[in-house]
Amino acid sequence: MKKLKKRSWAEPWKIKVVEPIKMITKAEREKAMKEAGYNTFLLKSKDVYIDLLTDSGTNAMSDNQWAGMMIGDEAYAGSKNFYYLWDNVKKYYGFPYFVPTHQGRAAEHIISQIMIKPGDFIPGNMYFTTTKLHQELAGGTFVDVIIDEAHDPESEHPFKGNVDLQKFKDLIKKVGAKKIPYVSIAGPVNMAGGQPFSISNLKQVKKIADKHGIKLWLDATRITENAYFVKERERGYKSKSISDIILEICSYFDGIWVSAKKDLMVNIGGFLATRNKKVFEQARNMVVVYEGLHTYGGLAGRDMEAMARGIEEMVNYDNIHARVGQVEYCGTKLEEFGIPMVKPFGGHAIFLDAKRFLPHIKQDEFPAQTLAAEIYIDSGVRGMERGVVSAGRDKKTGKHHYPKLELVRLTFPRRVYTQAHIDVTVESVAEVFSLRKSIKGLKMIYEPKYLRFFQARFKKIK
Numbered sequence: 001m002k003k004l005k006k007r008s009w010a011e012p013w014k015i016k017v018v019e020p021i022k023m024i025t026k027a028e029r030e031k032a033m034k035e036a037g038y039n040t041f042l043l044k045s046k047d048v049y050i051d052l053l054t055d056s057g058t059n060a061m062s063d064n065q066w067a068g069m070m071i072g073d074e075a076y077a078g079s080k081n082f083y084y085l086w087d088n089v090k091k092y093y094g095f096p097y098f099v100p101t102h103q104g105r106a107a108e109h110i111i112s113q114i115m116i117k118p119g120d121f122i123p124g125n126m127y128f129t130t131t132k133l134h135q136e137l138a139g140g141t142f143v144d145v146i147i148d149e150a151h152d153p154e155s156e157h158p159f160k161g162n163v164d165l166q167k168f169k170d171l172i173k174k175v176g177a178k179k180i181p182y183v184s185i186a187g188p189v190n191m192a193g194g195q196p197f198s199i200s201n202l203k204q205v206k207k208i209a210d211k212h213g214i215k216l217w218l219d220a221t222r223i224t225e226n227a228y229f230v231k232e233r234e235r236g237y238k239s240k241s242i243s244d245i246i247l248e249i250c251s252y253f254d255g256i257w258v259s260a261k262k263d264l265m266v267n268i269g270g271f272l273a274t275r276n277k278k279v280f281e282q283a284r285n286m287v288v289v290y291e292g293l294h295t296y297g298g299l300a301g302r303d304m305e306a307m308a309r310g311i312e313e314m315v316n317y318d319n320i321h322a323r324v325g326q327v328e329y330c331g332t333k334l335e336e337f338g339i340p341m342v343k344p345f346g347g348h349a350i351f352l353d354a355k356r357f358l359p360h361i362k363q364d365e366f367p368a369q370t371l372a373a374e375i376y377i378d379s380g381v382r383g384m385e386r387g388v389v390s391a392g393r394d395k396k397t398g399k400h401h402y403p404k405l406e407l408v409r410l411t412f413p414r415r416v417y418t419q420a421h422i423d424v425t426v427e428s429v430a431e432v433f434s435l436r437k438s439i440k441g442l443k444m445i446y447e448p449k450y451l452r453f454f455q456a457r458f459k460k461i462k
């Protein structure tokens with residue numbers, strides 16, 4: 001008789017509403033990909049079978065969140081949903097002041113414009129596309145001070161999101177603390193593969209920053225995942241709740257910005273929150289220029305209600321355990337086929353290492369862009385490029401940035417797909433891996449000015 005080795009876990013929810021999906025034929029997928037210029041962002045969603053493009057705004061809301069949508073108070077000013085959301089931001093993130101925005105990058109825009117002066121430098125634990133662009137548009141220069149291990153897909157460091165303290169100190173020495181308005185920390189680090197920072201590293205960063213009068217700001221978009229990894233991996237946190245860990249992390253920061261489209265499991269929304277009254281007053285004034293009145297920030301009352309309820313759900317341990325567990329399930333299955341990936345597996349996605357997957361394709365022929373397109377053609381599974389295309393060009397030389405990490409992200413929307421969808425995805429990646437030697441790279445034929453990965457077009461190299 002087969003002996004039970006370990007007990008399985010299951011998602012803490014059951015499915016009440018379903019949205020039909022279907023797989024179109026391979027010939028149709030080839031045509032769709034060509035028409036989309038080999039850019040998965042340009043595919044029509046009706047042509048996608050399993051959509052792992054992003055976990056942003058693609059989540060399944062709970063019955064409780066949908067019920068909340070029905071009590072949306074759509075008053076132009078002072079909606080009751082705004083006050084409920086504000087209360088939850090205070091309670092779960094620990095900041096007294098709060099400004100809603102329609103999504104994360106709107107909050108990044110406001111914070112960058114308030115905090116950064118032309119000529120400033122912003123150290124951070126690896127760039128994120130929209131964050132860095134807003135810092136640059138405000139006249140700043142982003143400086144990567146993440147530990148070297150973060151750029152190595154094979155390093156098994158448990159906290160690859162940590163700041164390299166020496167790199168941070170060197171920057172202060174080089175440019176002077178006055179030119180560093182804040183340290184821009186993200187947790188987990190999206191572009192590094194969803195890798196967390198540790199609280200002990202954060203405390204050390206804070207100590208150096210305090211000594212020089214430099215503030216810390218946090219991109220808390222997926223902070224629940226970072227808190228989960230701290231609980232699992234950092235000494236002293238095992239018995240703490242996710243909620244307590246988030247509150248402790250936030251206590252080291254002057255403020256945060258959040259894309260609510262991730263942790264909060266809503267389809268739209270964002271916000272910034274701070275303990276700095278002056279920054280708050282400025283942000284509250286700027287939001288009326290770009291988003292709408294400060295009590296709705298470009299959102300409907302019902303959206304804010306769903307966000308407020310989403311915060312309460314995101315801190316539920318079983319929820320976050322199932323979420324990260326799904327990513328781990330996918331990674332473990334892929335490992336059985338010898339697929340090269342970023343290790344350890346991240347919180348929101350599996351990142352395929354395109355450099356090792358397609359070693360015969362040079363980085364300026366876009367291996368990750370190519371791989372994302374090939375997986376879609378094989379099975380209708382849509383992932384996204386996180387490599388040279390996402391990294392953009394050097395502002396001074398005009399040449400491509402060539403990041404060490406050339407990755408395809410298979411991102412899991414929260415509460416959307418089952419293990420069977422993951423099995424289909426794994427088999428597709430394995431199939432493409434078995435045919436990898438015959439795959440040719442791409443040539444870029446159209447490049448937009450900003451965030452080119454969203455809209456660039458490519459053609460196949462013959």
Ligand code: PM9
Binds near residue numbers: 053130131222261
């Ligand atoms: N992240 C993602 O798919 C959606 C757009 S970029 C492909 O990962 C962080 C850490 C993010 C993020 C968006 C934003 C911007 C800020 N910080 O998309 O504007 O991952 O709500 O947030 C995406 P918004």
